[in-house]
Amino acid sequence: ELKVEQNPLFLSMQEGKNYTIYCNYSTTSDRLYWYRQDPGKSLESLFVLLSNGAVKQEGRLMASLDTKARLSTLHITAAVHDLSATYFCAVEDGTSYGKLTFGQGTILTVHP
């Protein structure tokens, strides 16, 4: 059974600081996704990582994938308040496209 674990689950940051969210998963997969969710809202796709060593960046967020270590990271650079949200990683089951197993989510709060 595929298990996906994120840490930390809660992250309180000051504006301007850097931090990393980690996503570990238990079985082989080459597809990993990062999503953002604002309270009471749906999920917004941030990154799709499709191969070992993949790195993608968008604004202050950068995601990477190490399939050998079964680890993905979401790095936040110089955090701003607008980044406050819940961030989920999700790993695709190798048997079916779109059949994702989600991590528990990391609640990020950025303080002035």
Added chain:
Amino acid sequence: DGGITQSPKYLFRKEGQNVTLSCEQNLNHDAMYWYRQDPGQGLRLIYYSQIVNDFQKGDIAEGYSVSREKKESFPLTVTSAQKNPTAFYLCASNRQGGEKLFFGSGTQLSVL
């Protein structure tokens, strides 16, 4: 505009009642999915369908039923057998063999 439409936004269920959540997409996607989200947790897969007239159980299918009579529609029925139905329900879709999932805006189901 293309997208996924879920309705209603809020739904209340009486004990012993079946309720149906609607999900319609005009993205011409082959695959559709239903996820359940409980407060402070990640998403769990209920059912998914990769082609019309075919669907598979996800990780938590008990107490739920689906149909896929049309490519654009994938309704979810929460039956009276689901004893703890209060949750946020998200519908998603993607191209067969495609990449990221597109999510609807969600339905919050509560028990009266």
